[in-house]
Amino acid sequence: MSRINIIVLVAFVGLLVWVFLFGQGTVSRIQRGAQEVFGPVISGANRVEETVSGLGKETLSGVELRAQLEDAERERDRLRLEVLKLDELVDENNALRQALNYVERSPLKLVPARVISRKPSNWYNTLVIDKGHSAAIAPDSPVIVPVGERAGLVGKVSEVIGNDSSVVILLSDEVCQVSARIEGTTEQGILSGERGALSIMPDLKLRYLSKDAVAPPGRLVITSGAGGLFPENLLLGRVKEFKPGAITGEALVEAAVNFDVLKNVFVILPEPSGAAPQTTDAGLSRNATEP
């Protein structure tokens, strides 16, 4: 091996060690810079994808019409959640004031966001949304969409990489683990997706149930609220199959959210007081309060 090869190899290893020692803040700054550099390319790629996927679906001129439609859909979804939230707020407010004298607190803050791309990764199911620091998005913030009359969990913010972009790790990924329960029972477990981005819509696994759990196919699976990261009663999916084991049981769960067609999502902003938020069966409503 020639001297120059050895020198460059040593320099390469030194550089590698230096980079490995980067802290989270440095990495975040670098990624923010890259996001800004690649921003036009990403939005260009997104436009191409939208145009290609929209071919044959429109007879009128596309771009403006689609933008208007998306705005309207986003507004409709936001309003739907707002209505659910307000209805439940009124009900809960009355019930709590009358029966338990609960103290009403401010409602959950939702930030509408648009999905701008998916990171090409073999190992993580992620997507990038167009809201970041400027909208006060924080890591681990839950991301939801309306599913019928309820709020369905999409995943959580993995990283905020700029003023106008954040990475969301989807519920279909193994690393997004959610404390969940089977509706109508006391059965609780941990719900997670699969390792590797092998599919957009994998079956989720609800582990650590009791081996004789009542988990008939079709039963809804919702967040339990344990751990405080995700609000209670967010819709996760439906039981597809239950497999009792020697010690614990495991249920296969069909996700409630179609991760393949996500365009507009909502991020739940962190609570200023640090209190764990809570929703009711019908959707988002209020914060957890104690009398």
Added chain:
Amino acid sequence: MMYFLLVLVVLLLSFVGQEFVPAIAWAYYARLLLVQTTFYCAAVTVPYPVMLLLAAATGFAWDARYHVPVYPEGSNHAELDFGFTMFLFGLMGSLIQGVRPLFRRGRWELPVFFIGVCTFLSLVIQYLVLSFHRGGLYLSTEMWFQMLMTSLFSMLAAPLILLLLSRLAKWTGYRIRLEGITRKYSYGDSI
């Protein structure tokens, strides 16, 4: 020198191209890793020190754009740490340098196959590191198929990229020199 700069430009363009490459549903959501393939192709055509420099630059840029910061509990370092791609590019580039003499003699079969192998190996290494952090080796048929399809896409794209690089070499008058051999060949020479 001109050739090396052009290779750098090609690598930069591959990052732009990568944004437009979709995941293929029927191939278990495998996709062409255009940047990796372009780097491996470039690694066959340049000397070892230049390959390492390209590995550092390309790996850094890849992590800057595509690194997903998933931190194991209680750790400040991500599962696949920032800089891991640099390491993989350096490692795979070093392996690929082994088939450089063949490429120099105009034989592309083994280098192209080797590019596929290196793509597969780098994916396997990433998966093993990830499994190590999560504490459980889960190997499914779909996982193998996804990695194989990704490698296959690399092998399909490699000849085109090698052709482009060989054209650039010819255009810039760059000769692929092999240390220890007295006679120097360039593209287009009859052997």
